[in-house]
Structure formats: structure tokens, C-alpha cells
Amino acid sequence: MLSVKHNESVTFTEDMLGKFAEIVRRYPEGRQKSALLPLLHEVQAEFGWLSVSAMDKVAEYLHLDPIEVYEVATFYTMFFLQPKGRFNLEVCRTGPCCLVGAERIMTHLEEKLGVKEGEVTADGLFSWRGVECLAACGYGPVLQIGPEYTFYENLTAEGVDELINELRKKAEGAKLDADS
Amino acid sequence: MARKLLLTHIDIPGINTFEVYRQKGGYRAVEKALKTLTPDDVLEEVKKSGLRGRGGAGFPTGMKWSFLAKPEGIPRYLVCNGDESEPGTFKDRYLMTHIPHALIEGMIVSSYALGANTSYIYVRGEMMPQIRILEKAIAEAKHAGFLGKNILGSGFDLELFVQPGGGAYICGEETALLESLEGKRGNPRIKPPFPAVSGLYNCPTVVNNVESIAAVVPIINDGGEEYAKIGVERSTGTKLISAGGNVKNPGVYEIELGLSVEEFLYSDEYCGGIANGKRLKAVVAGGSSVPILPANLILKTLKGESRLMTYESLADGGFQSGTMLGSGGFIAFDEDQCIVRNTWNFTRFYHHESCGQCSPCREGTGWMEKVLHKIEHGHGSFSDIDLLVNVAKNIEGNTICPLGDAAAWPVASAIRHFRDEFEWHVTNGAEARQRNYGLANYADPLEPVV
Ligand SMILES: Cc1cc2nc3c(=O)[nH]c(=O)nc-3n(C[C@H](O)[C@H](O)[C@H](O)COP(=O)(O)O)c2cc1C
Ligand code: SF4
Numbered sequence: 001m002l003s004v005k006h007n008e009s010v011t012f013t014e015d016m017l018g019k020f021a022e023i024v025r026r027y028p029e030g031r032q033k034s035a036l037l038p039l040l041h042e043v044q045a046e047f048g049w050l051s052v053s054a055m056d057k058v059a060e061y062l063h064l065d066p067i068e069v070y071e072v073a074t075f076y077t078m079f080f081l082q083p084k085g086r087f088n089l090e091v092c093r094t095g096p097c098c099l100v101g102a103e104r105i106m107t108h109l110e111e112k113l114g115v116k117e118g119e120v121t122a123d124g125l126f127s128w129r130g131v132e133c134l135a136a137c138g139y140g141p142v143l144q145i146g147p148e149y150t151f152y153e154n155l156t157a158e159g160v161d162e163l164i165n166e167l168r169k170k171a172e173g174a175k176l177d178a179d180s
Numbered sequence: 181m182a183r184k185l186l187l188t189h190i191d192i193p194g195i196n197t198f199e200v201y202r203q204k205g206g207y208r209a210v211e212k213a214l215k216t217l218t219p220d221d222v223l224e225e226v227k228k229s230g231l232r233g234r235g236g237a238g239f240p241t242g243m244k245w246s247f248l249a250k251p252e253g254i255p256r257y258l259v260c261n262g263d264e265s266e267p268g269t270f271k272d273r274y275l276m277t278h279i280p281h282a283l284i285e286g287m288i289v290s291s292y293a294l295g296a297n298t299s300y301i302y303v304r305g306e307m308m309p310q311i312r313i314l315e316k317a318i319a320e321a322k323h324a325g326f327l328g329k330n331i332l333g334s335g336f337d338l339e340l341f342v343q344p345g346g347g348a349y350i351c352g353e354e355t356a357l358l359e360s361l362e363g364k365r366g367n368p369r370i371k372p373p374f375p376a377v378s379g380l381y382n383c384p385t386v387v388n389n390v391e392s393i394a395a396v397v398p399i400i401n402d403g404g405e406e407y408a409k410i411g412v413e414r415s416t417g418t419k420l421i422s423a424g425g426n427v428k429n430p431g432v433y434e435i436e437l438g439l440s441v442e443e444f445l446y447s448d449e450y451c452g453g454i455a456n457g458k459r460l461k462a463v464v465a466g467g468s469s470v471p472i473l474p475a476n477l478i479l480k481t482l483k484g485e486s487r488l489m490t491y492e493s494l495a496d497g498g499f500q501s502g503t504m505l506g507s508g509g510f511i512a513f514d515e516d517q518c519i520v521r522n523t524w525n526f527t528r529f530y531h532h533e534s535c536g537q538c539s540p541c542r543e544g545t546g547w548m549e550k551v552l553h554k555i556e557h558g559h560g561s562f563s564d565i566d567l568l569v570n571v572a573k574n575i576e577g578n579t580i581c582p583l584g585d586a587a588a589w590p591v592a593s594a595i596r597h598f599r600d601e602f603e604w605h606v607t608n609g610a611e612a613r614q615r616n617y618g619l620a621n622y623a624d625p626l627e628p629v630v
Contacts, residue, residue, distance in 0.1 A: 031362070033363035035363065036363035037343070037344060041346075072365060075346070076305070076345070078306065093525075095268075095529070096267055096268050096425050096511050099424075099513065099514075099517055100425070131306075133265055137270050138270055138422060138430035146308075151309070
């Protein structure tokens with residue numbers, strides 16, 4: 001669902017605009033709407049989620065009505081219409097992964113992070129959710145983290161703990177860099 | 181050793197780069213096709229090979245190509261389907277990750293055959309790393325003169341682009357994929373018109389699976405007849421099988437079609453049997469959409485013949501006692517797995533992924549999910565089981581795209597073959613709430629390994 005509760009005005013950098021132009025060139029004249037999904041991925045990678053004003057700007061850039069962007073953004077599961085944790089852990093919850101313990105991994109994540117599916121931890125660092133089959137059934141349980149969609153395979157509870165610690169350290173390191 | 185055509189060089193370090201791929205004979209098919217064959221010659225080889233679509237439906241690729249309309253002055257498109265989201269299937273990810281140039285090479289040869297000058301590879305958005313890999317491979321191929329204008333001086337031009345999806349199983353359905361590529365919601369189109377006449381941007385379009393396109397490379401290198409020598413009946417060539425679930429050695433295997441299911445499942449060259457010394461209970465042989473079969477029926481047909489990994493043998497017995505090769509997503513269930521729980525899980529998947537255009541699919545999948553949840557959690561009744569059969573029957577065949585059927589078959593087949601497990605959940609509600617598994621009396625006749 002579209003949320004206007006949270007909104008965030010955004011500016012597209014020169015870099016982004018350069019990338020956008022390159023993407024639009026992939027399609028025939030007048031078919032620039034085809035660039036919509038790739039552009040939304042670019043915008044989300046930059047800002048973490050898709051605010052209404054970000055979508056409106058994409059609409060303007062591609063000469064579309066805003067509704068054309070909203071209807072696409074609400075259809076696809078990868079687009080976030082609300083802010084999420086800085087690290088959003090997405091665990092495959094579909095049959096084959098469940099045969100090898102995905103449900104236990106989700107329970108463990110919920111306990112470890114202390115938040116329910118879809119919620120964000122108080123420090124803003126983490127959120128998690130179950131997603132449908134990630135086409136990695138032979139390496140289950142698996143989880144992915146956007147925007148690069150890094151993949152973690154053959155998960156165990158201990159492995160998940162390590163991963164969370166690593167991500168925490170990474171965030172702290174980044175914070176120190178920013179402060180100094 | 182079984183012959184390999186797609187994964188021949190998989191273990192060679194650096195095979196994901198243009199340089200090593202080329203050293204190993206890569207892009208020979210492009211040279212051969214563009215320099216010595218006409219587009220129709222290429223089509224002829226593909227027809228002779230007997231190659232059938234590896235995306236799930238198994239439609240003969242050569243025949244599909246020959247249906248492509250060729251009106252003057254209108255561009256034609258080749259779109260590769262790399263949406264790979266069918267539960268149990270992970271072969272295209274494997275191919276794109278490790279041998280991206282096999283797909284690029286196949287795209288060039290296939291585009292040449294079809295007369296397409298702009299082609300797209302649509303990859304599910306979650307495979308961002310694979311998208312980057314393909315983009316790099318395309319840049320390398322272009323740098324080496326295998327893409328762009330006047331390739332190898334043949335006069336043939338081709339630009340190739342990768343398009344990310346947005347996270348939606350339905351975009352694997354070819355017309356939903358085209359909608360998505362046009363920047364819209366992934367709602368399947370009503371057919372006809374078929375994409376061969378009116379596809380991407382209303383132009384004639386061929387949509388093929390990643391593996392189908394990659395298979396064109398060995399077909400052109402060795403000739404269609406050579407390819408057709410592998411396999412049995414109308415199942416020719418090799419096929420990538422994704423083995424998952426409770427097998428000992430999960431992974432992607434290239435098999436010669438015609439291998440017996442028993443050998444695939446138990447030999448060390450492939451799955452190596454069931455993990456943790458457990459016994460086999462059931463198999464979903466071709467991705468979540470195909471009927472589930474109990475151990476005895478997957479190993480042997482009702483007539484007692486050994487079942488083979490072919491389109492025909494897996495389908496032997498129809499829906500009563502057979503299944504389908506589908507996309508080659510082979511999921512094994514050990515004796516401790518609960519069929520009711522898995523059926524509920526799969527149905528939740530289809531409900532979640534229904535695009536919502538057709539009432540039978542949109543409402544029916546949600547209804548089945550609720551009823552299955554109730555049964556799995558020990559609150560069901562006997563009439564619920566019949567209700568499920570009824571709802572499944574009413575979805576089947578009454579929808580715009582095959583997702584409706586794909587949602588109905590797993591439910592219908594699970595009840596057909598494991599009815600007492602559903603009934604056990606009804607009569608033993610309290611126990612069903614406490615433990616996660618069902619009855620184990622479907623396990624194969626082999627002695628458990630201790
Ligand atoms: C719900 C649904 C999902 C599908 N998902 C895929 C997919 O992920 N990849 C694929 O190649 N084909 C998929 N298909 C089949 C395609 O519609 C189409 O038949 C196929 O891409 C054609 O390529 P092929 O002839 O090379 O198999 C799906 C079909 C349906 C109905
Ligand atoms: S069958 Fe389901 S997924 Fe397919 S078009 Fe109808 S509602 Fe959409």
C-alpha cells in the first residue's frame with residue numbers, strides 16, 4: 001500500500017541522471033516506460049525505499065503519470081514503500097527451503113533481533129521478512145540482503161548470529177568513519 | 181560418464197570470463213552461424229535437434245521459432261526468460277552465474293536465426309549479482325566484436341540488454357514478462373494473439389528460457405542430428421536438473437534425458453540418495469507446479485516399468501499416477517516431512533503470487549490456503565478435504581494463464597496420493613498441532629541406512 005504517512009523529498013544526483021539516461025537508451029523511441037523497473041531499483045538503492053515524492057520524480061523523468069509508477073511499485077514485492085532497516089534480511093520461506101529448516105531460521109531471527117516480521121529494530125539497523133522462492137533451493141536455507149542482493153547460503157542459527165554481528169560492526173565502522 | 185553439453189567446462193577456473201570461454205571453443209557457434217549458415221539453416225538445425233523448451237512447458241523450440249511472424253518493416257524481438265522463480269528450480273541461476281557467455285552466445289545465434297536486432301534477457305530482480313555478471317559478459321562480447329554493428333562482417337547487427345524484474349513469480353509467464361518489460365504490472369495477457377504475432381511492443385516476439393537458449397550453442401556446433409542422438413523418444417539432448425529438498429547432494433546436474441529416476445536419485449554421481457540416512461517419502465519432479473508423487477510411483481510407473489527422466493516417462497499414467505518433467509526442479513521429501521504442511525506452504529505461495537486478474541485463481545488460491553492452514557493446524561474436518569478437491573477442480577482450466585492450474589495440481593495430487601495423511605490431521609488434531617510431520621508409511625521399500 002502507498003504510504004503518505006512517511007514521505008521524503010529526494011534529489012537525483014548527476015550520477016543517477018547519467019545512469020537513467022543510459023538505461024532509457026536501451027529501448028526504442030517512445031518506449032521509455034520500459035525503463036521504469038530499472039529506474040525504481042536505482043532510486044531504491046540510493047535512498048533505501050521509494051517515497052511518494054521519489055516516485056513522482058521518476059514519473060516526471062519518464063513522462064509518465066504518477067499513477068503509472070504507483071501501480072508498478074505496489075505490484076512488485078522488491079519495492080519498499082516504507083522505510084525499512086538499514087539491513088533488510090530476506091529469508092526464503094517457500095517449500096524446498098522449509099524442508100531444510102527455513103522456518104527455524106525465521107524464528108531464530110525474530111528472537112535474535114527482537115522484532116516481528118516487517119518491523120524495524122529501535123536502532124534502525126535491522127528488519128527482516130520471509131520472501132518467496134529465491135531460486136536457490138539446493139543451498140537452503142538462504143537469505144539475501146539488498147540493494148546488492150548479497151546471498152547467504154546453507155544458514156544455521158550460529159551463522160545467522162555471526163552475520164548479524166558482522167553487519168553491526170560494519171555499521172559501527174561506517175559511523176566512526178562518518179564522525180571522524 | 182554422461183555426456184555434458186552445457187556444463188562441459190564448468191570446473192575450469194575463469195570460465196565466466198570471455199577470454200577463457202573463448203579459449204575453450206566459445207563463440208564458435210556464432211562464427212559458424214554468421215559465416216556459413218543462413219538464419220533458416222540455423223532454424224533447421226534447431227528443429228532437427230528436437231530441443232523442447234526448458235522453461236516448463238516443453239514446447240518444441242524449432243516449431244516455436246517457425247511460428248514467428250515476419251511482416252516487412254516491423255522489428256522482431258527475442259526475449260530470454262531468466263525469471264526463474266518456480267519453487268525447486270535453480271538451474272538458470274547456476275548457468276548465468278558460472279557460464280554467462282553460454283547464454284550470451286546462444287542469444288546471438290538465436291537472434292540471428294529470428295532476425296532480431298535488439299534482444300533482452302529478463303532476469304528476476306533478486307538476481308542482481310547475476311545481472312551484473314551478464315552485463316559484464318555482454319560488455320566483453322561487444323568489445324570482442326561479437327555484439328554491435330555488422331558482427332564479424334556478416335552485416336548482422338545486434339544489441340543485447342539485461343532487464344531486471346521486480347520480484348513476482350508471475351513474470352515468468354511469458355506474456356506477464358512482456359508486460360513487465362514494457363514497464364507495467366505483471367498481468368498475463370489473454371492469448372491469442374500469441375507473442376509470435378504480437379509480443380513486445382506489439383511486435384512479433386519469441387520468449388525462450390535461459391537453458392533453451394544456451395542449448396542452441398551445442399546444437400549449432402555439433403549439428404541438430406547429433407544433439408537428437410542423445411535421449412529417448414521426443415526427449416532429446418541433455419537437461420539441467422535442480423536437485424533439492426532432502427537429497428544428500430543437492431545441486432544442479434546436467435543429465436542425458438532418459439536416465440532412470442532411481443539412478444538420478446540414488447547414484448553418487450547425482451543426488452547420492454536421501455540425506456541423514458532417511459528414507460524417501462515423495463518427490464516433486466519438475467518444480468512446485470507439477471503433481472507430487474509418492475516414492476513408489478516416482479521410481480516405477482503403475483505398469484511396473486522403471487521411470488525415466490524424460491517428458492514422456494514422467495507423464496506416464498497421466499494425472500492419476502504420473503507427473504511432469506516441467507522445469508526440472510526435483511524436490512525430494514524424506515520420511516519425516518509432512519505433505520499437508522508442504523501443500524499449505526505451496527498454496528500460500530500461489531496465493532501470494534496470483535496477479536489477481538481472474539476470480540477463480542485470486543479467490544480459489546486464498547480459499548485453499550485458508551482451508552489447508554486449518555487442516556495443518558489440527559482444526560480441519562473431513563469435508564474440508566473434499567472442499568479442497570472441489571476448489572482445485574474449479575480453478576483448473578478456468579483462468580487466463582496457467583498459474584491457476586499450477587496452484588490446483590499440487591493440492592489435487594497431494595490429496596490423491598496422501599489422503600490418509602490429510603485425514604490423520606483431522607482425526608488427530610491435537611497431535612497435528614504439536615508435531616510438524618505426517619505419517620511416515622509412504623517411505624520407499626529400501627531398508628533405512630543406519
Ligand atoms: C506462472 C508461470 C511461471 C513461469 N515461470 C517461468 C520461468 O521462471 N522461467 C521460464 O523460462 N519459463 C517460465 N514459465 C513458462 C513461460 O511462460 C514460457 O513458456 C517459457 O519461458 C518459454 O520458454 P521455453 O519454450 O524455452 O521453455 C512460467 C509459466 C507460468 C505459467
Ligand atoms: S490465473 Fe492467476 S496469475 Fe494467471 S492471470 Fe489469472 S489471476 Fe493472474
